Amino acid sequence: MPRNREFDIEQALDQALNAFWLKGYAATSMTDLMAAMGLSKSSFYQCFGSKREALLAALSRYSVRELAETRLHFNSAEPVAPLLAAWVRHSIDSGACRPSQRCGCLIVNVAVELAPHDGEIEEAVRHHLDKLAAFLADTIQRGYADGSIPKRFEPAQSADMLLNLIAGLQVLAKGGVEAHRLAAIVDVQLDCLLGQTH
């Protein structure tokens, strides 16, 4: 009868996710990971296979979590426009994997660092981006139907524009651009999309 595992896989993976999110992949050493996860190397490799595979698992986990939270946010009988505005504004705050740390968005971080050089990572990134875009497009279509969003662009175009907006904001935030400028960018973009500022 085998010895029982002493740690919880999902919890350990969350810790790994946070470590990668904070420092990036290359700059996070195995020592960093072991410290974050509270595991020995043997337990880590036994369970996750390799550093890269741990990252892939973390990406998947992050994606599932983000998409679920997004769906929950829009799961309301309220008109879509204010929900959308709140969601975009919230995205500026969500790049904090730790208090007072600017971690950005794990997908964005990994897209920049690894996607051009690793096909499987790129697929994971694409998978997330495409699913989010599809959900946003449906949501915008809903906004057209409920009349809260003026039909100015194809839903897919607006969705991609939102993706781009969020990605850009994460970069500028990590680069140290002031919060009031980020908020102003959001105002301008919401004006374009929804036809009013607040």
Add this chain to the structure above:
Amino acid sequence: MPRNREFDIEQALDQALNAFWLKGYAATSMTDLMAAMGLSKSSFYQCFGSKREALLAALSRYSVRELAETRLHFNSAEPVAPLLAAWVRHSIDSGACRPSQRCGCLIVNVAVELAPHDGEIEEAVRHHLDKLAAFLADTIQRGYADGSIPKRFEPAQSADMLLNLIAGLQVLAKGGVEAHRLAAIVDVQLDCLLGQTH
């Protein structure tokens, strides 16, 4: 009388810049750098001081170059709007440090990888972003004056929106998003800013 230096500093720095641009800072080893620059370690350290200092020098060089090219692009008697549209569209193509490689934008890459953890790098990033934003704001003001851009937003707001647009595009491109979607994002955004699509 001292021995003469056998390499050109600017040229070596360009090669270093390309190496960092392609692989990122942490993932570019000293061996990679020496191969790219064609130098021995002694020559490198004698001249540049450290890996990090070489990156700072490369960032500065990239920034000067990008800002100069941008100024040149807008140094025209033509109305601003079409110049702006062409400049934004060109930005999608300029993320290729090498043929067939998606390198994105060095400033964006470094903002994501290093800025939150290194104050001096963050300053360099901020310096570039702020200078570019200031130039774009002046340019947009010029567009208001020549009548080619409708006065919908404060020039600084529009400039920041453009910064955000470019940053987001670089991320999505590195993440593998198709070119036609990127082009459509540009169309939508130019419509918002200039009041027409092409």
Add this chain to the structure above:
DNA sequence: CTTGTACTGGACCGACCGGTCCGATATAGT
């Protein structure tokens, strides 16, 4: 008790990391 099994700890591995050191070298002046 023994057995079989998965898990754990920690020593170990070859390779690599950024950087140091110093003799050899190129160069012009005397």
Add this chain to the structure above:
DNA sequence: ACTATATCGGACCGGTCGGTCCAGTACAAG
């Protein structure tokens, strides 16, 4: 020729990298 000087080459450094290995351990079943 010698001298002074900055540059170059490459051996070397201590530490770190991701990953391997195997004895020890925990556990339930027989």
